[in-house]
Amino acid sequence: MRRATATENAHGPARGFLREFGDLGAVLAYALTGGFLVLSGVVEGPMRVLVAGPLLFFLPGYAVVAALFPAEPPDGGGDGTVLSAAVLRRPGVEWVERVALSLAVSVVVLVLLALALSLAGSSFATAPLVTVVVALTAVAALAAGGLRARLAPGDRATAPVDRWHDEARAATVDAGSGVDAALNVALAVAVVAAVAALAVGLAAPQSGEAYTEAALLTESDGKLVAGDYPTDLTAGEPASFTLVVENHEGAATDYTTVVVLQRVQTDGESVSVLEQQELGRESLSLGDGERAQQAVSVTPDLLGEDLRLRVLVYAGDPPAEPTGASATEHLTLWVDVSPADGA
Template identity: 35%
Template sequence: MAGTPAWKLLLPRQLRRLPADLAAVVGVVALTNLAVLLPVVSDTPVRIVAGLVFVLFVPGYAFIAALFPEDGSDPDDDEAVTNPQAEGIDGIDGIERVALSFGLSIALVPLVGLVLNFTPWGIRLLPILVSLSGLTLVLTGVAAVRRWALPADERFRVPYRAWLSAGREELFSPASRTDAALNVLLVVSILLAAGSVAYAVTVPKEGERFSEFYLLTEGEDGDLVADGYPTEFQRGESRSLIVGIGNQEHERTEYTVVTELQRVERVGNETRVQERSELRRFQPTLEHNETWHRQHEVTPGMTGERLRLQYLLYRGSPPETVNQSTAYREVHLWVNVTE
């Protein structure tokens, strides 16, 4: 076919006939799926940029394109005189189309998530990606069929060639020096704004540094829960606890967990340790955003009421004096140990 690029001939006939805006919708869907699913690309800012455009605009645009396949431009006065029916065109103009696309996308995406919540797949990345992509492609197909059914002069089309021509003329052939200076200022502002957004995406602000430290137990169904802690022991009897650490330090961190059973007394507002017995030490090393769980069989060697089973967390090696004041994090249980 004369005038058709060679690469377009490789595409199916339906894709070659797609209007430019609907072809762009299909391209964004494909790019988003690649950015999310490809191992190398999924860790780059391309995934964030493509995902934002896809979620916030594309499904709504496809829906609006299916609803309004006709051109919504205002008819010329001469046409309105000779053809009174032209005044009743049902289409919408470009600004309305863009505004409704954002609004409908914001409405459609939560609706898809709500439907997925009642399915076996649930609200997870892959089901959401597949559902939104499928919905968008179906709407794009409906929009293309409805446009093809209209006469060529009534179909909606994005006048991107006219925009490019007008922009090229405005930038490179300004009417005055003032227009030229304003054009340069506009281009610099756009570049600065794009650079700021790119920097914010590629170099996100580092959040607060902290480590999670907690105790869990294993429920009857095998799940780990923060409930049902053992408080009654017999000396020499083992009871199980799960020690947990979550690294949110934004760097690889070495930890030391020291477990002690202590006999304490209250003196005013102060808790004094009368006797202590170290039970176990753990020394895990975690990457950022990594979670560590370890089962600890607690076997007390001393007896008494209101003994404190204390877990102390240190970053790195603990100091010579191991107590609550020198620890980075601390959790404890009050237990009774009998003979």
């Protein structure tokens, strides 16, 4: 059991409160601040990864473990005798175990939250995931504080900051030789670098995973299906489709959709555009992981058979001459367009 030291008594109850609840306050403050920075887009790129790493892979588990084990671990009462029944009823874990459990529990929490989001029909994207992680961390930290406050001051789990400070000083400033101090510092730097690299590898999106998904659908029996497309069109008469776009670019994206009708000539494997008519363009803004439907109405004037109707989806602004090669995604439908009088 940890007892209050003379130094603590000298500095009054304020320092004692910080020692016993400061870790939970820091967890709560970081979760709220880090969540705001990530969700608001204030931090981007590597800084976003550095902020999100602890938020996703340590703090949720730490708060949950703190709620499960609000007390110091049993120590036999400090006299080396057999543990008493009172001590055995006060379970706790050492701080090395607490940190290890925090990492493991955080991973489990992320998996369970992802499953819950999937079952709830929400997209597994940055905004909903970070929101529920921050909410869970805050609730667990507050619960841990309440459970810890119910214990006697000497029984509460308290970060041994003074012991860590003494051990760090003994390993560096008070080391037996300069070589020992340098090796200890190098080891500490290597551990921090390894943890940072692991956080980057887990939290940073891989460049190959950024993509946009698009589909052209039509209505059949009250449902949207990828089939039964109208291929016989009439000049001057509108034909309707539904464009579905899903953003997996890793960030909020402004899309532009351009619909063109092309008369083409095929020569073996190559296709040459002889004539092109732009039928319309629309804008669409999606957050990361969001999916939206957009009505597409085309009114062709270009006449002919085997004309190529293309829906070009651009992440950003399209070029002056939109083509399938320059589009982020393109959808193609072959149609025949006849005159309005049927001639």
